[in-house]
Amino acid sequence: MIDNTLYAYMEDLLRQTPTTFKRYMFYRITWNSRMVGIVGPRGVGKSTMILQYIIENRNKEEQLYVSADHTYFSTHSLVDLADDFIKEGGKKLFIDEVHKYKGWSSELKQIYDVHPELSIVFTGSSVLDIHKGEADLSRRALIFNMQGLSFREYLELFHDIKISTYSIDEIVENKVEIAEIKHPLPIFRDYLRNGYYPFSKEDGFEIRLQQVITQTIESDIAQYADLNASTARKIKRMLAIVSELSPYKPNALNLATEIGVSKNNVPDYLLYLEMAGMIGQLRDDTGGMRGLGKVEKVYVDNPNLMFAMSSNNPDIGNIRETFFYNQLRVNYDVISSKESDFKIDSRVFEVGGAKKGKKQIENLPEGFVVKDDIEFGHGNVIPLWHFGFNY
Secondary structure: OOOHHHHHHHHHHHHHOOOOOOOHHHHOOOOOOOEEEEEEOOOOOHHHHHHHHHHHOOOOOOEEEEEOOOHHHHOOOHHHHHHHHHHOOOOEEEEEOHHHOOOHHHHHHHHHHHOOOOEEEEEEEOOOOOOOOOOOOOOOOEEEEOOOOOHHHHHHHHHOOOOOOOOHHHHHOOOOOOOOOOOOHHHHHHHHHHOOOHHHHOOOHHHHHHHHHHHHHHHHHHHHHOOOHHHHHHHHHHHHHHHHHOOEOOOHHHHHHHHOOOHHHHHHHHHHHHHOOOEEEEEOOOOOOOOOOOEEEEEEOOHHHHHHHOOOOOOHHHHHHHHHHHHHOOOOOEEEOOOOOEEEOOEEEEEEOOOOOOHHHOOOOOEEEEEOOOOOOEOOEEEHHHHHHOO
16 A cells, blocks of 8 residues: 555645646657656756646546655665555556666666556656666657756746747748847846756755756766766866866866876766766767767856856857757757858858858858847848747
8 A cells, every 4th residue: 555645745746836837848758658758957847847747637546746765765665666556546657856766777677567557757867877787778768858948938937928939940041030029138148147947936046056066966977877976076177177168179188187087087977967967068970870979069058057157257159159059959960060160950050249250151052140149130140049949
């Protein structure tokens, strides 16, 4: 029999869950699949999203939400919970923050194999390795990777302005129309500083964001890679160095010397930071497949993190490039370009301020200048803020 405190815990959370705004990923997930994994950086709204789904599909006897760090699991296992839940007629089990439960992947595999009538939705850190060891979940779970707020989502959540998404084809044709906003640039500036994380609506955003950085490195990455406290601190120092130099041209030897680690470990540490949502690595097309090319530049993951980690205001040029890369990578394979800043399929993009010229892309048939500080685009000149509407 399931402890009633678990149901009470779920009900308390459901009563506190807002329902007026839903993240982009809510509509992309195939919720009826047997096993769904939702991964992503801390603070992007994964927990809220699954609670919203439960609210919209209420059946108290068939659904149960638990957090993997609940005290219940000090004396019970996930397998125990699933067995009891099935006996009580349970159909859909939601397990939040599964990475906080030791041996989670093996037990989920066992539950999946033993209880074909049970559907499982779990959330976890973006550093989760579903391919690891004998408990390979890659053939069982559909994994959805969730990122922070787009500029479009920010407008809905913070300003109650609902705008449709635009594809990259529509954006480069200057079809973005925002009748509700007469002058978008001041709002866009606010988004760049504190609009990427839904929790920025709460008090103490700067403190909370610093806590996200610390917990991501010292808990999520350290646990995933089995790192000691000293190494975790060195990775945090690495992030600080990258943030100061972003976009950073990788130099493993210099970085290794600066933080006191082996040169051979630097690529792994950068990959951990990338997986955890702390940085983004812009690659070229030499790999032939998405994500396998040579790393050309390393960016801080999003502009909010840039402001949080900068002792002074971060360079505006770096912020512009970071925003473009951060927003477009959700739906497109963004790679480095030899002619300009970025390439997406056959299109190349040069990012700059209002005075940015066309010289670098003037001989490219599908070259575009992405300008900050302008409200409207024309021809192959596109306002930077328009690219915040692609998801």
